[in-house]
Amino acid sequence: MKNNDFDVIIIGAGVxxxxxxxxxxxxxxxxxxxxxxxxxxxxxxxRAAAGMLAPFGxxxxxxxxxxxxxxxxxxxxxxxxELVAVSGVPVFFSMQGSLMPSAFYxxxxxxxxxxxxxxxxxxxxxxxEKVRAKVPYLSEQCGEVLWVGEGQVNNxxxxxxxxxxxxxxxxTIVEENxxxxxxxxxxxxxxxxxxxxxxxxxxxxxxxxxxxxxxxTLKVSMPLKPIKGQMCRLQVEDNRLDYTxxxxxxxxxxxxxxxxxxxxxxxxxxxxxxSVEETVIQELIARAADILPCLRDAPLIESxxxxxxxxxxxxxxxxxxVRYDNLFYSTGHYRNGILQTPxxxxxxxxxxxxxxxxxxxxxxxxxxxx
Ligand SMILES: Cc1cc2nc3c(=O)[nH]c(=O)nc-3n(C[C@H](O)[C@H](O)[C@H](O)COP(=O)(O)OP(=O)(O)OC[C@H]3O[C@@H](n4cnc5c(N)ncnc54)[C@H](O)[C@@H]3O)c2cc1C
Numbered sequence: 027m028k029n030n031d032f033d034v035i036i037i038g039a040g041v042x043x044x045x046x047x048x049x050x051x052x053x054x055x056x057x058x059x060x061x062x063x064x065x066x067x068x069x070x071x072x073r074a075a076a077g078m079l080a081p082f083g084x085x086x087x088x089x090x091x092x093x094x095x096x097x098x099x100x101x102x103x104x105x106x107x108e109l110v111a112v113s114g115v116p117v118f119f120s121m122q123g124s125l126m127p128s129a130f131y132x133x134x135x136x137x138x139x140x141x142x143x144x145x146x147x148x149x150x151x152x153x154x155e156k157v158r159a160k161v162p163y164l165s166e167q168c169g170e171v172l173w174v175g176e177g178q179v180n181n182x183x184x185x186x187x188x189x190x191x192x193x194x195x196x197x198t199i200v201e202e203n204x205x206x207x208x209x210x211x212x213x214x215x216x217x218x219x220x221x222x223x224x225x226x227x228x229x230x231x232x233x234x235x236x237x238x239x240x241x242x243t244l245k246v247s248m249p250l251k252p253i254k255g256q257m258c259r260l261q262v263e264d265n266r267l268d269y270t271x272x273x274x275x276x277x278x279x280x281x282x283x284x285x286x287x288x289x290x291x292x293x294x295x296x297x298x299x300x301s302v303e304e305t306v307i308q309e310l311i312a313r314a315a316d317i318l319p320c321l322r323d324a325p326l327i328e329s330x331x332x333x334x335x336x337x338x339x340x341x342x343x344x345x346x347x348v349r350y351d352n353l354f355y356s357t358g359h360y361r362n363g364i365l366q367t368p369x370x371x372x373x374x375x376x377x378x379x380x381x382x383x384x385x386x387x388x389x390x391x392x393x394x395x396x
Contacts, residue, residue: 033057035229036061036062037229037231038357039199041185041364042370043232044191046374048112048188049371050378051192051195052112055196062204062217070234072234078124078270081365083126083176092145102121106119115186115191116183118180121177122268124178125270126272127169127273128168129167130272142174149173150172151170152172154168157171164318180281180282181364200219200224205219213350214350227352228352228378234363235298237250248343250358256303256306258310258326260325260327261325262287267280273317275313277291289311289321293334342358343358343394344357345389347391354378
C-alpha cells in the first residue's frame with residue numbers, strides 16, 4: 027500500500043462503513059480514509075437485506091430510536107440524490123409507501139392506528155373497496171389496509187453506489203479482513219491485516235455481526251450476536267405491486283426495474299450458520315402468497331441467508347469508545363441498518379469531526395463499557 031498512515035480507518039465494508047467514509051469525504055475532502063473489509067462476505071447484511079425503509083411498521087414506541095429512524099427516512103431522498111450524483115451508479119429508491127393489511131395485525135390493529143395518529147405519522151386507512159381499486163392483485167383476505175408513508179430502496183444497488191462513490195472520492199479500499207490491532211492501554215496504532223499493519227489516527231469499528239470478534243481482539247466484550255434471516259427473490263412483473271407490504275411473519279419488498287420481489291424473512295438465533303433451507307423458503311413464499319396470490323407460481327430467482335447484527339438491548343452501538351481514545355463504533359444496526367444509513371453516517375461523521383454537541387446516551391458504547 028502506497029500511503030499507509032490514515033486519518034480514519036473504517037473496519038467493515040457494508041453500507042454502514044462505506045456511508046461513514048462517504049459522508050466524511052464530502053465534508054472534509056482532504057481526509058485520508060481507508061475502508062477495510064471483505065466485499066465478497068456472503069453473509070453481509072447490507073447485501074442480504076430487503077431494503078425496506080420502515081420506521082413506522084417496525085417501531086411501536088416513540089423513543090430515541092424511533093426518532094433517529096424517522097429522521098433517517100426524511101434524509102433519504104437527498105442522500106440518494108447526492109450519492110448517485112457522485113457515484114454515477116443508479117439506485118432504485120421509492121417513497122411510494124408501505125401497506126399494512128389489518129388481517130395480520132389482530133388485536134394490535136387499533137393500537138397501531140392510535141400510535142400513527144398520536145405521532146402524526148403520514149398514513150391513510152383504505153377500506154376494502156379502495157384496496158381493490160388501488161392494489162387489485164392483493165388478496166381479498168387482507169381486509170382494511172393502512173397505507174403508510176415509508177420508503178423502499180434496492181440495498182444492493184445502494185451498496186454498489188456507496189462503494190463506487192467512496193472510490194471516486196479517493197477512499198482507499200482494502201479488501202482484507204482485520205485480524206487484530208497494535209495498541210497500548212489507551213490507544214490503537216495499527217489494524218493488522220494480511221498485507222501488513224495499517225496505521226491510523228482514528229479507527230471505526232463497523233463490522234456488523236462480526237463486531238464482537240473484533241472487540242475481543244481489543245480486550246473488550248460486546249454483547250452482540252448475529253440473528254440469521256433467510257430470504258428469497260421471485261420473478262414478478264413490476265406492475266403487480268407498487269408498495270412494500272408488512273404481513274404476519276412476512277414481508278414483500280418490490281425492487282422494481284425487472285428485479286422482482288424480495289420475500290422475507292426468518293429471525294433465527296443460530297450463530298454464523300449460512301445454510302438456506304428449502305422448506306423454510308417455501309413457507310415464506312406460502313405466507314407471502316396469502317397476501318399476493320400471484321407469488322404462489324412466480325419463478326424463484328434466488329434464496330439466501332444474511333446476518334443482522336443485534337446488540338443485547340437491540341439498540342445500535344454508536345459513538346466514541348470509553349476504553350480507547352481513538353476508537354469509535356457504529357454497529358448493532360440489527361433489523362434497520364439500511365434505514366439508518368444516512369442518519370448514522372451524519373452522526374458518526376459529526377462525532378469523528380468533533381462537531382456534535384452531545385452523543386445519544388441510548389446508543390452510547392459506554393452502556394457496555396466498550
Ligand atoms: C435478512 C435481512 C433482512 C434485512 N432487511 C432490512 C430492511 O429491509 N431494512 C433495513 O433497514 N435493514 C434490514 N436489514 C438490516 C441491515 O441489513 C443491517 O442492519 C445493515 O446492513 C448492517 O450493515 P453493516 O454494514 O453494519 O453490516 P454488514 O453489511 O454485515 O457488513 C459488515 C462488514 O464487516 C466486514 N467484516 C467483518 N469482519 C471483519 C474483519 N475482521 N475485518 C474487516 N472487515 C470485517 C464484513 O466483511 C462486511 O463487509 C436486514 C438484514 C438481514 C440479514
